[in-house]
Amino acid sequence: MTQTTRIVLANRPKGRPQPTDFRTETAELPELQDGQVLLETLYLSLDPYMRGRMSAAKSYADPVEIGAVMVGGTVARVAQSRNADWNEGDIVACGNGWQTHAISSGAGLRRVDPDVAPPSTALHVLGMTGFTAWAGLGNIGKPAKGETVAVAAASGPVGSMVGQIAKLRGARAVGIAGGAEKCAYLVNELGFDAAVDHRAEDFPQRLAEACPDGIDVYFENVGGPVWDAVLPLLNLYARVPVCGIVAHYNDHGETTGPDRLPGTMGAILSRSLTLRGFIMSEFMEAQMGDFLTEASAWVAEGKLHWREDMVDGLDAAPEAFIGMLEGKNFGKLIVKVADL
Known part of the structure; x- marks a missing residue:
């Protein structure tokens, strides 16, 4: 026994x-x-x-x-x-x-x-979180060469993969993370083009400066004030894979504060935005094999870091x-x- x-x-x-x-x-x-x-x-x-x-x-x-x-x-x-x-x-x-x-x-x-x-x-990189990044970005984000991809919780296992895959696809990667150490890691070790500390008092301004041409793909992992800063920067036809809203997971009871839904819905309408929530399991049966083949090759070639x-x-x-x-x-x- x-x-x-x-x-x-x-x-x-x-x-x-x-x-x-x-x-x-x-x-x-x-x-x-x-x-x-x-x-x-x-x-x-x-x-x-x-x-x-x-x-x-x-x-x-x-x-x-x-x-x-x-x-x-x-x-x-x-x-x-x-x-x-x-x-x-x-x-x-x-x-x-x-x-x-x-x-x-x-x-x-x-x-x-x-x-x-x-x-x-x-x-992670060859498992659930890696596949989550790969599937969400590929099926919903669909970044084109030269587009700007921003991702929240960028130093985490999903966000770090999103940025690296975006770079491998020829896009520009902007990471949002908490603290100077994590932001330096994104740029210096993972090769992001820019990183912004969401704890900074002037975070919205810094994010706008890091995305001078706006945001074409925003990979949402957080929600909260990060989303508030991202929304005005989303370009016409921008795509938003919604993977998580960790800022709200511990919320309990009725929420307080202004109702932001009308503004969000107005932006979705006026800029033809695509917001699409997903659970990675919906893509797993058909695409997990392709992910493992591609990601394993990237690991072998030293193109993915974790x-x-x-x-x-x-x-x-x-x-x-x-x-x-x-x-x-x-x-x-x-x-x-x-x-x-």
Whole structure:
């Protein structure tokens, strides 16, 4: 018998999640049946969408039930196998969630080749967040050569890929991030053409200066005041893939302040803007293979770069997750659950 340690949802948060909204448990897993594999989690991805899954509000996916394991993408090692397609020691991308071990039928597992890139990259540049950037930009943003692509949360795993892919497509990339260090990283290490600190008091003016020809594609990850500064700069026929609105994920109760909807709708009408929300899963079945082929080649050629914010131990996940929603991470936030 194998024992698993898991973190479950203890309470539905009201506003900012608290450590008490999570609970750590241990449980015995049953013996493997024919066709099953035992997976040992190596790396756990922490992502903003998990905040929505903690809520009971209607959404694109079912909420995590109270007492259920928190959802999450993982990289795992096959510890035991009674499935002819998988051998002990194989490294796979899967969805174990916040737990050290899980039993799988083998369905939905994706083989990870450590010789192509470090296995943890299957959680970002060669995984969900990389695909999210690639699919949203390609299917909705459709940047042309010479156009300006702006992206919020640009130092994060999705935003950093958006900017790099935009450059590879021949567009101009402008990143929006929090703090001078993150902005310098975007320009000096990722090759963005410009980066703007959204914490600056004169942020709208700085963004306008960084986009002298306006914005043709804006990849939305944040919402809030960042969107307010972007909207006046959107060009005629600009496209806005809406991937996330992390500035609002901890909102609770009635919102206050002026009603900006009429102004937004007026801009959509007068400038023929396209705003299109998307969930990456809608493109996955048809396009994941193409993404992995192209992105793996870019990685091999040194054209894609990334940064990981790695924390040690499953018990560190709640605090790291809470901090991520407040922008405290720098790069793709990953929990190292076990040694490779």
